Amino acid sequence: MSNALQSVIKAIDELDFDNINNVVQICLDEGISPLSIIQDGICKGLDIVGEKFNTGEYFLADLVMAGEIVNEVMPNLKARMNSSDAVQKGKVVMATVKGDIHEIGKNIVCMLLDANGFEVIDLGIDVPAERIVNTVKEKKASFIGLSCLLSTMVGSIGEVVESLKREGLREKVRVFIGGACTSEQLKDEMGADVYSATAVDAVRTMEKMCGAMT
Ligand code: B12
The missing domain is CATH 1.10.1240.10 (Methionine synthase domain)
Structure with missing residues (x-):
């Protein structure tokens, strides 16, 4: 190095x-x-x-x-x-989950998505499930990105998934999770769709999914 x-x-x-x-x-x-x-x-x-x-x-x-x-x-x-000539590939609602105020990792994911042509709606930190789901509905977003670094707050991910189901939106949106305390196993436990260990992985996977969706 x-x-x-x-x-x-x-x-x-x-x-x-x-x-x-x-x-x-x-x-x-x-x-x-x-x-x-x-x-x-x-x-x-x-x-x-x-x-x-x-x-x-x-x-x-x-x-x-x-x-x-x-x-x-x-x-x-x-x-x-920031790449100025980027094409909009899809809308992503990003948030750090309720109860968690870590923002650095989320901000990096937002930056990379933005630089790679996604429209990012960044709701910030400590965001309740209802606000995330209302924004998905209003903006017709295809992806949600949830950042969680505190093991004590992983339940907030499940709340977003449950809220999507209640609103009849679960099949319309892919839920990504990331952050130090998340994992493949947690993704399955919480009913999310994709776990990404790094921001780069997240962008690559979303790009592949966009290709599959068009
Ligand atoms: C800086 C820091 C803080 C700062 C955050 C400042 C800020 N502006 O964000 C502050 C001071 C607020 C803080 C507070 C606390 N912290 Co803190 N913090 C950290 C520290 C040192 C760095 C976190 C960080 O930014 N890492 C760098 C980023 C880039 O990494 P990342 O978030 O993992 O993101 C990468 C990937 O995970 C992924 N990713 C991240 N988000 C997402 C989202 C999606 C959708 C996807 C796909 C990918 C993705 O992409 C990123 C880049 O590749 C970590 C230690 C660590 N090594 O993680 C502890 C750490 C997370 N904190 C910890 C703790 C305990 C706390 C406190 C509870 C301390 C206390 N006693 O009050 C409070 C909690 C406050 C709260 N309610 O949230 C523990 C958590 C333990 C656990 N497993 O629960 C850690 C692990 C420290 C430790 N080793 O004990 N903290």
């Missing part, structure tokens, strides 16, 4: 807010893609922060700081990923 990417990991790991823009710019100057900076730099750094939180070396305030550092650099990376 390049020294520049290592510096991004280190800046996140050490919660070095003042240096993050600098090290990300060095990566960009070296021709490293925004996607690689996110996946191989930022996400790896966040994994280390999560480990340190687990072992008691970092506290909640440190998690907050890690989130702020990522939010600081994302606009710059997002601006470089």
Whole structure:
């Protein structure tokens, strides 16, 4: 791995807010893609922060700081990923589930979908099932993307699926799930359609499904 990417990991790991823009710019100057900076730099750094939180070396305030550092650099990376000539492939309603306020992973998925020609309706964090389902109905969306990082909140995924059934919309929309505490098994337990481990996987699978739907 390049020294520049290592510096991004280190800046996140050490919660070095003042240096993050600098090290990300060095990566960009070296021709490293925004996607690689996110996946191989930022996400790896966040994994280390999560480990340190687990072992008691970092506290909640440190998690907050890690989130702020990522939010600081994302606009710059997002601006470089948007493709202006993208064709609209399908509508996706994205949300972090009720009870969960983690937004970084969801925002990355939104960015990638947007850059690849999907219309993204981002409802934000801690979103109740009814709001998600009402938006699907109103916008006639084909996909829902649910982000969940807290094991205690996985039931919120099931609530969205049940609410879709009640509204007679279950067959009209594909439900994707992702986030640190999700899995293939959880997808089956909650009655969702697709589990994607990364944002890139999610975009590829949606693109394939769009092809199959047309
Ligand atoms: C930063 C952080 C926070 C920040 C978030 C700031 C922000 N603006 O988002 C704050 C301070 C808010 C926070 C709070 C808490 N956190 Co926190 N947090 C983290 C940390 C360090 C990083 C999360 C992150 O952004 N990762 C990077 C992103 C890019 O990864 P990702 O979300 O997994 O996304 C990727 C894929 O999963 C996928 N993906 C994500 N979403 C979706 C959606 C779809 C549809 C698809 C297809 C794919 C997809 O694509 C992404 C890119 O490839 C993690 C540790 C970790 N390694 O995950 C803990 C972690 C998630 N938090 C944890 C905990 C316990 C908490 C708190 C309960 C702490 C507390 N005591 O209060 C609170 C919960 C508050 C709440 N109600 O939600 C635990 C969860 C344990 C569990 N299994 O339940 C973790 C795992 C830390 C740990 N090791 O213990 N946290």
